[in-house]
Amino acid sequence: MATISGDPIATAPGTAVRGRPRTGPRPHPVSRWSWLWLLVGAGLLPFASMQTLIPLAAWVAPVFLMRFTRSQRPAIGLPVLVVAMCLALLVGARDGFFPMENGIGYYLFVVTLGVGGAVPFAVDRVLAPWLSGLSRTLVFPAAVTAVELVGAISSAYGTAGSTAYSQYAGLPLLQLASVTGIWGLTFLVSWLAPVLNQLWEQGWSGSGSRGPVVAFAAVLTAALLFGGVQLAFAAPAAETVRVAALAPDRQLSDLAYSAPDLTTADPAERAAVRDEYLRPVLDELFQRSEREAVADARIIAWSEAAVRTLEEEQTAVVARAADLARRHGVYLQVSMIVQLADAGDESDGGAVNENHAVLLGPSGTVVWDYQKSKPTPGDGQEPGPGVVPTVDTPYGRLATIICQDDFFPGLVRQAGRAGVDILLVPSSDWRSIAGWHAQQAPFRAVENGVALVRPTRQGISLATDAQGRLLGHKADYVVASEQTLVVSVPTRGTDTWYPRAGDTVAWASVVGLLVLTGAAWGARRRSRDGAGPAARTGSDQAERPALLDGLPPR
Known part of the structure; x- marks a missing residue:
């Protein structure tokens, strides 16, 4: 049975929220499949970072984990995700991977990493329902990149474990690091999850999904073409x-x-x-x-x-x-x-x-x-x-x-x-x-x-x-x-852009995340004032992500 919630994403179909007039579209159900998506995503996590890297796992695992967090109430989905991430870290960091003795300090360290890994999903869960189209898909990759930047600045291990390092085996894609550093790779790999989830939620016919899919495909293609050209025509030719x-x-x-x-x-x-x-x-x-x-x-x-x-x-x-x-x-x-x-x-x-x-x-x-x-x-x-x-x-x-x-x-x-x-x-x-x-x-x-x-x-x-x-x-x-x-x-x-550009892409992700937060906050305030998503009609309403159709007016 689907459960009832006041959440704009996870709400039982046909159920009006108590104390609020039922004027908007039907709310969206909590998915009974969400636990399967959690198992699939969590099962891929140990291969997305740490010592047993499978490059494709880093692209695919967040897709299913986001499907889980978006189709569960935050009070359930996010704590469960932290637990799943901690368990995956214990598997990935087996056999003395970190130079630390087992004990309370080690497990607190793992929990800290698990919470850090879950933060981008929490940010997506909070902000994405109030955004639409391309901007909705940019929240998660910007959050992942921002979290990794904070980790690189504050951690004694620097960028170790970054999403970007999972792509070590793909030389054409790796050339992107010569321009953006690892941050461009982190953003690109993380962008796939919200793009596919938007397509999953709306289908190809939804105008809010076609734009992000085309944009993602164009950027990925450009990155691969750039890398291929670099490898083919700019190879070292010195003695x-x-x-x-x-x-x-x-x-x-x-x-x-x-x-x-x-x-x-x-x-x-x-x-x-x-x-x-x-x-x-x-x-x-x-x-x-x-x-x-x-x-x-x-x-x-x-x-x-x-x-x-x-x-x-x-x-x-x-x-x-x-x-x-x-x-x-x-x-x-x-x-x-x-x-x-x-x-x-x-x-x-x-x-x-x-x-x-x-x-x-x-x-x-x-x-x-x-x-x-x-x-x-x-x-x-x-x-x-x-x-x-x-x-x-x-x-x-x-x-x-x-x-x-x-x-x-x-x-x-x-x-x-x-x-x-x-x-x-x-x-x-x-x-x-x-x-x-x-x-x-x-x-x-x-x-x-x-x-x-x-x-x-x-x-x-x-x-x-x-x-x-x-x-x-x-x-x-x-x-x-x-x-x-x-x-x-x-x-x-060879000359590369990164030594001059530095961590511009990472800091741009931080700024972009702040802008997206402001946009989501503005949309939420307009909804409270009666001019938000529930009041939209016509083509504006058609462009809204399907998971937002349950937003009741305030």
């Missing part, structure tokens, strides 16, 4: 340079990171730990670096946290790298976790180590010593100053960031504005995020028109060109003993 991306030997790296706690050790104990646990992986990486230099690699880059070293040994490690770079005339970037000599207790929130990427030039001089700008929570590090370093070389302009820095497009945009050609992204993952993180990294290459080289410990080492084409990858860290990826990388990047 290439041989680059070696090194991750540490797995067993030796495990040995280094199993070293005893050094926070209370005296100098002699620290030296003993260095010799037994830390030096083997360092020696092995230098041996492989020399081998690649002899094999004519001109740029050699180690993964994030490739070695763990003591603060008092850091200068010696850099000097050894400088000697190798000078003898072979190469650019060598060594990445290390430096254990601080005077570190306190990590549980007190103080820094216990530093995360460095040090580039040595062919003359043996230090080109830069970059500290990770956006440390992963719990890593025990203080963030660096957030300035992306660059240097001009015979192989193009180089720059570097470290691992999770790539979740922050605003940080990486410094490389695009500086005209960088090759971006080094030393990284370190863990098994449950390895594939997911590797899928997101090329977005920064496309946005900024840079070739990207990503040597990765405990994950997938890869390299792409400036349009996201995969130049090479090595995905077998957990089973292989050899962890070297050698690729030929274009020495010249």
Whole structure:
């Protein structure tokens, strides 16, 4: 049985709202199918983000979830949606996906994400009934984009989990990021749900559905054509340079990171730990670096946290790298976790180590010593100053960031504005995020028109060109003993709009959502005054969305 409600969308047919005159069209029923739509949408959610991405799921899941929220009373539909989203997040974030211990803090974090994911549906449920035509379909994508922008600004994980990253597999569509950043992709993917729901509600004959369908199809087609033209006619045509991306030997790296706690050790104990646990992986990486230099690699880059070293040994490690770079005339970037000599207790929130990427030039001089700008929570590090370093070389302009820095497009945009050609992204993952993180990294290459080289410990080492084409990858860290990826990388990047335009699309979505809120508020006030939807006749009434036909006059 359909239930009775005062809601403008979910109301029993033929039932007048108590205390109000029955002059408008028949109200709309609560759909008995809505729970099926919830199950379908929630079943697709774990594949729309997090570690098991199916690109189509990100388009389709919101369609059914919106069908559920629009055909249920808000007091029921929205809390149920939050629960469904939290359960989907627990599935998507399985196997230690987030570096957090199970406990109340973890579940509060999941609930926060679930509420954030439900907010755009709540905004659509509140505003859409008071709008019509194209404007009605823009509420949801604007809300999704605005929520993701707020998350990117406020979250320690930046844009991780953005809707846009679900489209990693479609190179033509991915080129849109070179103009709009990820925000254009987020908006476009999210726009499908209200467009199809409007068509579902009104049918093709409804004039309020044809316009949005045509507009969406036109924008999607334009984006695909733009991407196709970019890939066909603007491919990198520069000379290439041989680059070696090194991750540490797995067993030796495990040995280094199993070293005893050094926070209370005296100098002699620290030296003993260095010799037994830390030096083997360092020696092995230098041996492989020399081998690649002899094999004519001109740029050699180690993964994030490739070695763990003591603060008092850091200068010696850099000097050894400088000697190798000078003898072979190469650019060598060594990445290390430096254990601080005077570190306190990590549980007190103080820094216990530093995360460095040090580039040595062919003359043996230090080109830069970059500290990770956006440390992963719990890593025990203080963030660096957030300035992306660059240097001009015979192989193009180089720059570097470290691992999770790539979740922050605003940080990486410094490389695009500086005209960088090759971006080094030393990284370190863990098994449950390895594939997911590797899928997101090329977005920064496309946005900024840079070739990207990503040597990765405990994950997938890869390299792409400036349009996201995969130049090479090595995905077998957990089973292989050899962890070297050698690729030929274009020495010249491409110009893109995003470094100049920045997050304009995201902020435009925020402004647009405010405008739509004002329009919906005005329509609601006119309805209260008797000049709103229930008083419309003729062609105006014909253009109203079918789900609004139950609005009683006030």
